[in-house]
Amino acid sequence: MAKPESAHAVWPEKFLLIGCGNMAGAMLARWLDCGLPPDQVTVLRPSGKPVAEGVAVVTQLDAPVAPGTLVLLGFKPQQLGDVAPGLAGLLGAGTTLLSILAGVPVERLRAAFPDCGAIVRCMPNLPVRIGKGVSILQAGGDADAAVRATATALCEALGLVEWLDDERLFDAATALSGCGPAFVYRFIDALGAAGAALGLDPQAAARMALATVEGAAISAGASGFAPAAMADAVASKGGMTREGLDVLDRPDGLAALLGETLRAARDRGAALAALSQKAG
Numbered sequence: 001m002a003k004p005e006s007a008h009a010v011w012p013e014k015f016l017l018i019g020c021g022n023m024a025g026a027m028l029a030r031w032l033d034c035g036l037p038p039d040q041v042t043v044l045r046p047s048g049k050p051v052a053e054g055v056a057v058v059t060q061l062d063a064p065v066a067p068g069t070l071v072l073l074g075f076k077p078q079q080l081g082d083v084a085p086g087l088a089g090l091l092g093a094g095t096t097l098l099s100i101l102a103g104v105p106v107e108r109l110r111a112a113f114p115d116c117g118a119i120v121r122c123m124p125n126l127p128v129r130i131g132k133g134v135s136i137l138q139a140g141g142d143a144d145a146a147v148r149a150t151a152t153a154l155c156e157a158l159g160l161v162e163w164l165d166d167e168r169l170f171d172a173a174t175a176l177s178g179c180g181p182a183f184v185y186r187f188i189d190a191l192g193a194a195g196a197a198l199g200l201d202p203q204a205a206a207r208m209a210l211a212t213v214e215g216a217a218i219s220a221g222a223s224g225f226a227p228a229a230m231a232d233a234v235a236s237k238g239g240m241t242r243e244g245l246d247v248l249d250r251p252d253g254l255a256a257l258l259g260e261t262l263r264a265a266r267d268r269g270a271a272l273a274a275l276s277q278k279a280g
Contacts, residue, residue: 011031011035011036011037011040012040012068012069012070012096012150012154013040013066013068013069014040014041014042014066014068014069014070015028015031015036015040015041015042015069015070015072016041016042016043016044016065016069016070016071016072017041017042017043017044017071017072017074018044018071018072018073018074018075018083018087019044019045019073019074019075019076019079019083020043020045020051020074021074021075021076022126023074023100023124023126023128024072024074024100025051025074026124026126026128026129027072027074027100027124027128027129027158028041028043028051028052028055029052029129030128030129030130030131030157030158031154031157031158032052032055034131034157037054038052038053038054038055039054039056041054041055041056042055042056042057042058043055043056043057043058044057044058044059044060044061045057045059046059046060047059061086061087061090063090064089064090064091064092065090065091065092065095066094067092067093067094067095068094068095069094069095069096070095070096070098070150070154071091071095071096071097071098071116072098072099072100073097073098073099073100073101073109074100075101076101077101077102077103077104077272080101080104080108080112084112084113087113088112088113088114088115088116089115091113091115091116092115092116092117093115093116093117094117095116095117096116096117096118096119096120096147096150097109097113097116097117097118097119097120098120098122098151098154099119099120099121099122100122100123100124102123102174102178102269102272103171103269103272103273104121104273105121105167105170105273106119106121106138106139106140106167107140109121110140117142117147118139118140118142118143118144118147119139119140119142119143120137120138120139120140120143120147120148120151121137121138121139121167121170122135122136122137122151122155123135123136123170123173123174123177123178124136124155124158124178125177125178125180125181126181127159127181128158128159131157131158131159132159133158133159133160134159134160134161134162134177134178134180135155135158135159135160135161135162136162136164136170136173136174136177136178137151137152137155137161137162137163137164138163138164138165138167138170139151139163148163162177170269171266171267171269171270171273172262172266174265174266174269175262175263175265175266175269176262179262179265183258183261184213187213188209188210188213189206189209191209191212191213192205192206192207192208192209192210193205195208195209231245
């Protein structure tokens with residue numbers, strides 16, 4: 001498979017990943033595919049397990065982090081209280097912090113790492129691995145235009161980038177884009193199951209559901225039209241599609257269900273952040 005071209009003329013001088021779980025690993029793999037030199041990357045993980053060819057893995061840091069390093073916090077948010085004390089003294093003003101710790105606001109990151117440089121908060125979703133993800137970004141007041149441009153360029157290699165001016169909306173954005181892929185997966189499964197309930201072979205129905213959603217998403221992204229307009233355009237009056245849309249469009253239908261779904265996810269994010277704050 002040919003590697004995608006990098007969206008960036010210049011990568012940060014050095015990358016340091018503190019932890020490399022599923023999300024951080026997906027981001028790193030995409031960046032490497034886009035041309036990030038692996039010899040510029042170091043991963044700190046207690047297990048010492050290899051990450052990718054050419055990427056250095058260490059089990060501890062023995063010296064201050066070099067200025068110009070972009071430090072990605074890629075561990076579980078509940079581990080912040082354990083990780084920060086040993087790391088904070090090694091991060092100076094020349095380092096930039098990019099955090100993907102769910103539910104941990106910039107203010108708390110600054111308290112945990114008082115001497116580091118700019119802090120950018122990021123919430124990606126798993127499709128970043130194939131360059132089709134969404135990255136929600138929000139930065140503290142110390143992030144200048146250059147820092148924002150670097151964060152934007154890095155995340156554009158992962159897919160769509162959206163900056164938030166108000167950090168209070170982070171849980172809402174996470175509910176939509178961070179949790180959204182799981183909701184879509186559930187919809188695909190339900191669509192296939194509904195087809196099977198009509199008598200189709202279950203495996204064939206599952207394949208058709210997946211291909212239908214994939215094709216519809218690609219065509220929606222390429223069309224330039226609003227998805228609602230596209231739905232109406234293919235729903236002839238009195239036809240099969242319109243009959244089905246009338247069910248989805250009921251007051252208690254799809255919009256109401258998704259509204260309830262996102263509110264539940266958003267509110268749980270706020271609750272988890274509160275618990276994390278108490279634990280820290």
